[in-house]
Amino acid sequence: MAQNSLARRGELNGWLFVAPALILLGLFMIYPILWSLWMSFQVGRGMNWSFGGFANIMRLAQDPVFLRALTNTLVFLAIQVPIMLILALLFANALNDSKLWGRALFRTAIFLPCVTSLVAYSVIFRSMFGQDGVINQMLLALHIISNPIPWLADPFWAKVVIISAITWRWTGYNMIFYLAAMQNIDRSIYEAARIDGVPAWARFWHITVPMLKPVILFTTVISTIGTLQLFDEPNLITSGGAPSDSTLTLSLYIYNLSFKFMPSFGYAATVSYVIVVLVGIISFLQFLAARDRRA
Amino acid sequence: MTPLARLGRAATYAGLILASFISVFPFFWMVVGATNTSAELLKGKTSPGGALWTNIANFWAFADMPRILFNSFFIAAVGTLLTLLVSSLAGYAFEIFRSRFRERLFALLLLMLSVPFAALMIPLFIMMANFKLINTYQAIILPGVASIFIIFYFRQATKAFPHELRDAARIDGLKEWQIFLHVYMPVMRSTYAAATIIVFMANWNNYLWPLIVLQTNDMKTITLTVATLISAYTPDWGVVMVGATVATLPTLVIFFLLQRRFVEGMLGAVK
Amino acid sequence: MKLSLTRHRALGIAMAGISWLAVSSAMAVEITVWCWDPNFNGATMKEAGARYTAAHPDVTFNIVDFAKADLEQKLQAQLASGTTDGLPDIVLIEDYGAQKYLQSFPGSFEALNGAVDYSAFAPYKVELATVNGQTYSLPFDSGVTGYFYRSDLLSAAGYGAADLENITWDKLIEIGKAVKEKTGGTLLPIDPNDAGWLRIMMQSAGSWYFNADGSPNIVGNPVLKASVETYQRILAAGISKPVAGWTEYTGSFTSGDTLSTFTGVWMVGTIKANADQSGKWGIAPLPALDGVAGATNASNLGGSSWYVLSSSAEKAEAVDFLASVWGKDVDFYQKILIGQGALGSLLAAREGDAYKASDDFFGGAPVWQNFSDWLAKIPGVNYGIFTNEADAAVVAQIPAITSGGNVDEIIAAIDAQVRQQIQ
Numbered sequence: 003m004a005q006n007s008l009a010r011r012g013e014l015n016g017w018l019f020v021a022p023a024l025i026l027l028g029l030f031m032i033y034p035i036l037w038s039l040w041m042s043f044q045v046g047r048g049m050n051w052s053f054g055g056f057a058n059i060m061r062l063a064q065d066p067v068f069l070r071a072l073t074n075t076l077v078f079l080a081i082q083v084p085i086m087l088i089l090a091l092l093f094a095n096a097l098n099d100s101k102l103w104g105r106a107l108f109r110t111a112i113f114l115p116c117v118t119s120l121v122a123y124s125v126i127f128r129s130m131f132g133q134d135g136v137i138n139q140m141l142l143a144l145h146i147i148s149n150p151i152p153w154l155a156d157p158f159w160a161k162v163v164i165i166s167a168i169t170w171r172w173t174g175y176n177m178i179f180y181l182a183a184m185q186n187i188d189r190s191i192y193e194a195a196r197i198d199g200v201p202a203w204a205r206f207w208h209i210t211v212p213m214l215k216p217v218i219l220f221t222t223v224i225s226t227i228g229t230l231q232l233f234d235e236p237n238l239i240t241s242g243g244a245p246s247d248s249t250l251t252l253s254l255y256i257y258n259l260s261f262k263f264m265p266s267f268g269y270a271a272t273v274s275y276v277i278v279v280l281v282g283i284i285s286f287l288q289f290l291a292a293r294d295r296r297a
Numbered sequence: 298m299t300p301l302a303r304l305g306r307a308a309t310y311a312g313l314i315l316a317s318f319i320s321v322f323p324f325f326w327m328v329v330g331a332t333n334t335s336a337e338l339l340k341g342k343t344s345p346g347g348a349l350w351t352n353i354a355n356f357w358a359f360a361d362m363p364r365i366l367f368n369s370f371f372i373a374a375v376g377t378l379l380t381l382l383v384s385s386l387a388g389y390a391f392e393i394f395r396s397r398f399r400e401r402l403f404a405l406l407l408l409m410l411s412v413p414f415a416a417l418m419i420p421l422f423i424m425m426a427n428f429k430l431i432n433t434y435q436a437i438i439l440p441g442v443a444s445i446f447i448i449f450y451f452r453q454a455t456k457a458f459p460h461e462l463r464d465a466a467r468i469d470g471l472k473e474w475q476i477f478l479h480v481y482m483p484v485m486r487s488t489y490a491a492a493t494i495i496v497f498m499a500n501w502n503n504y505l506w507p508l509i510v511l512q513t514n515d516m517k518t519i520t521l522t523v524a525t526l527i528s529a530y531t532p533d534w535g536v537v538m539v540g541a542t543v544a545t546l547p548t549l550v551i552f553f554l555l556q557r558r559f560v561e562g563m564l565g566a567v568k
Numbered sequence: 569m570k571l572s573l574t575r576h577r578a579l580g581i582a583m584a585g586i587s588w589l590a591v592s593s594a595m596a597v598e599i600t601v602w603c604w605d606p607n608f609n610g611a612t613m614k615e616a617g618a619r620y621t622a623a624h625p626d627v628t629f630n631i632v633d634f635a636k637a638d639l640e641q642k643l644q645a646q647l648a649s650g651t652t653d654g655l656p657d658i659v660l661i662e663d664y665g666a667q668k669y670l671q672s673f674p675g676s677f678e679a680l681n682g683a684v685d686y687s688a689f690a691p692y693k694v695e696l697a698t699v700n701g702q703t704y705s706l707p708f709d710s711g712v713t714g715y716f717y718r719s720d721l722l723s724a725a726g727y728g729a730a731d732l733e734n735i736t737w738d739k740l741i742e743i744g745k746a747v748k749e750k751t752g753g754t755l756l757p758i759d760p761n762d763a764g765w766l767r768i769m770m771q772s773a774g775s776w777y778f779n780a781d782g783s784p785n786i787v788g789n790p791v792l793k794a795s796v797e798t799y800q801r802i803l804a805a806g807i808s809k810p811v812a813g814w815t816e817y818t819g820s821f822t823s824g825d826t827l828s829t830f831t832g833v834w835m836v837g838t839i840k841a842n843a844d845q846s847g848k849w850g851i852a853p854l855p856a857l858d859g860v861a862g863a864t865n866a867s868n869l870g871g872s873s874w875y876v877l878s879s880s881a882e883k884a885e886a887v888d889f890l891a892s893v894w895g896k897d898v899d900f901y902q903k904i905l906i907g908q909g910a911l912g913s914l915l916a917a918r919e920g921d922a923y924k925a926s927d928d929f930f931g932g933a934p935v936w937q938n939f940s941d942w943l944a945k946i947p948g949v950n951y952g953i954f955t956n957e958a959d960a961a962v963v964a965q966i967p968a969i970t971s972g973g974n975v976d977e978i979i980a981a982i983d984a985q986v987r988q989q990i991q
Binding site: 015016017020022023027029030031033035037038089092096097102107108109110111114117120121122123125126128129130132134135137138139140170173174178202230231233238252253256257260270271277278281282 | 442523560
């Protein structure tokens with residue numbers, strides 16, 4: 003009886019504590035989400051719209067721009083997220099060595115990019131990757147290339163610039179997650195493995211990586227969401243998906259449909275839910291994969 | 298050390314030095330760029346030039362800078378304070394209190410995280426207009442205060458919060474809110490430090506939403522100002538780099554101030 | 569101390585009384601204007617506002633600058649939300665987007681036919697802001713095009729102003745090849761992510777992506793086809809150099825890396841910023857398309873106009889301000905021509921001194937007079953409401969165009985994307 007009332011009081015307290023957040027989320031998140039969900043079934047232009055059933059979903063299948071944006075987004079996802087997370091894992095592993103000279107310095111340097119201002123970093127990358135920009139100058143001086151690379155004018159290189167920019171900015175951020183998790187791993191496991199003559203790469207692969215599985219899963223899901231929503235970099239660095247839609251992402255397309263083109267909010271909302279469905283599917287697959295390996 | 302291990306060590310250092318160089322070089326480029334003229338900068342000049350004072354003067358004259366910096370600081374500071382309070386309270390409660398709905402509600406929150414912001418701007422704007430909040434600090438700050446990511450982060454971190462502390466506080470007769478305020482918050486200060494950096498950065502860098510709800514020059518933020526600078530028909534890149542430096546300095550300072558606690562805080566969140 | 573405080577207070581009350589009197593005689597109003605380049609349209613608006621305030625001390629101006637894309641996004645979000653709270657009184661809109669705003673948000677903008685004499689402006693500027701016989705804009709800067717070239721470097725290859733007067737694109741390609749052969753110089757910078765060249769070429773022959781009724785005019789449009797073919801010939805001739813983005817583009821011809829460009833008159837300011845190149849530049853009319861009916865040597869790129877929001881509380885003052893300063897003050901147009909290099913579309917302005925002056929920077933040519941002449945000859949076209957969509961479809965095909973792909977297939981692909989996007 004007493005236990006029960008205590009639990010109920012606990013629950014009441016819990017709801018009170020969550021209440022401010024839930025009220026704010028209801029207003030500023032759930033209401034807009036419901037609005038856009040409703041809008042995704044509306045067809046029409048500007049301020050004149052009407053119920054269109056699944057017309058917007060049918061439209062997706064025949065829309066070459068949507069398919070282009072979807073392909074680009076998935077290419078970014080498939081290339082950028084693994085590169086970034088593997089780099090982050092390798093740096094974290096290197097920095098986890100207490101005998102390493104200059105650990106704090108390296109850690110700070112590699113983490114630094116993620117505290118830059120978004121606009122500032124976009125501006126910097128845009129100026130560095132110009133035809134006569136500093137990157138080409140350096141590569142020419144080092145004789146790595148013999149002709150300047152048209153970074154922002156060529157569809158392939160523009161994608162490379164975007165992938166480099168995101169990787170530059172977020173590798174250190176993910177590294178800190180791994181580093182923090184590695185410091186929780188019991189040192190004695192490594193010591194035992196070392197005494198048994200297990201080489202460094204095997205210690206990394208068979209001890210560190212399995213122990214970090216939950217964090218790796220977490221960073222993968224967060225990075226997946228981030229990359230599927232990719233907007234700022236192609237908007238500011240390659241001026242809205244240039245050249246020739248080669249860096250156009252789903253979020254940019256939503257933005258164009260709402261604010262650049264003749265406004266088509268219903269269709270824009272439908273494209274947004276493609277992202278939500280993708281995040282759902284990919285996160286589910288990632289959870290499955292993580293579970294499988296554990297079994 | 299075996300020769301192989303020595304080689305591995307050398308490779309590790311080489312990799313880390315290269316990574317650090319790549320990480321830091323753009324900052325160097327930005328600061329050097331602020332001392333050069335637009336033409337020098339575009340030709341890839343990497344040595345300091347003599348245009349720093351002209352660039353600073355032009356940047357200062359471009360807009361009412363004290364006001365713009367105040368706006369940015371005010372929005373970021375108040376936004377960070379409220380977000381930490383509301384979201385940590387919710388994250389704490391999610392972990393501590395049990396309810397039948399808890400896990401389902403939490404899964405729903407995570408799914409909501411995946412809806413792109415571009416899809417939510419129009420309804421948010423209509424709502425702000427109905428509340429008569431267009432062109433106010435509140436309109437910028439409020440939508441971010443209940444941050445799903447920060448709630449999630451605090452829930453994870455709370456898993457490491459020792460239960461004995463809570464039980465002891467209860468026996469001493471502390472009410473739940475007192476436990477949160479006087480026990481939880483001081484114990485979790487590293488978690489708060491890490492969250493401060495993340496939230497402050499998010500607020501300081503916020504671009505799309507302020508752009509929509511802010512209407513007048515006296516409400517603009519530094520992020521919007523730098524964006525205006527680069528969109529001129531002929532941007533002066535030296536001045537743009539001064540703006541970029543000014544926009545980056547505060548987050549850098551906060552990071553260096555909280556750096557030690559930051560790593561500890563992240564540590565708590567991934568336990 | 570105490571005394572002075574009392575005196576201050578008395579003074580304060582007296583002052584308050586005076587200002588109250590002033591308010592009751594004529595309501596003080598502040599007109600808010602949104603524009604996007606503080607050195608260009610923002611500066612001209614400041615000058616216009618100062619002139620109006622001099623005559624009407626009770627009207628002041630608040631001029632707000634945003635990045636152009638940002639301004640368009642704000643305006644669209646705000647109009648779409650249906651709330652007028654926070655909208656400015658006057659807003660600058662690029663001409664290509666005018667019909668989109670006027671037709672998707674009917675009732676949001678104020679028709680100015682009652683206050684402005686539109687016969688005083690360049691006809692194409694009036695046409696693009698007219699819906700159902702009502703005109704909504706106060707036409708501002710023109711993007712009348714010209715061919716800007718380094719006269720010193722072209723004359724080194726034996727070409728002078730007379731060789732460039734009213735030529736066709738094929739003639740220009742010939743010149744480019746000859747220059748390349750003689751001096752090794754590259755004639756044109758080309759930005760592969762910009763469809764501006766197509767808009768320029770199409771309008772020069774009075775054509776556009778759309779018919780007057782708004783239906784796509786892409787497959788089977790002879791002007792569009794001729795334009796794409798011309799562009800391919802330019803690329804194939806080896807007289808151009810690829811550049812990425814605005815900064816590289818302008819940097820290319822202002823550094824002498826390329827010898828010329830064809831663009832809007834607003835480029836004059838950028839070129840003249842290089843004072844060391846004074847006397848080394850010339851301006852010729854735009855080359856015309858070959859073998860196309862209605863081809864001319866005049867066209868337009870960009871340009872913008874002022875619009876009054878219907879929701880404005882200061883509507884009457886805003887309209888009166890536009891009509892009296894922007895609508896007829898010839899002296900004002902001389903001032904912004906000298907100050908900002910802004911070529912307005914008020915035809916009477918060309919009678920002013922600044923417009924008649926010759927410019928030593930351009931070898932003593934009457935630059936503004938020439939541009940004004942070409943301005944009056946720009947064929948009027950209906951930009952329609954989907955120019956952004958059509959532009960995006962063209963840009964998506966530029967790799968195919970650049971690599972010399974089949975023109976009919978390319979145009980069919982553009983057509984398909986446009987039709988899909990505008991459904």
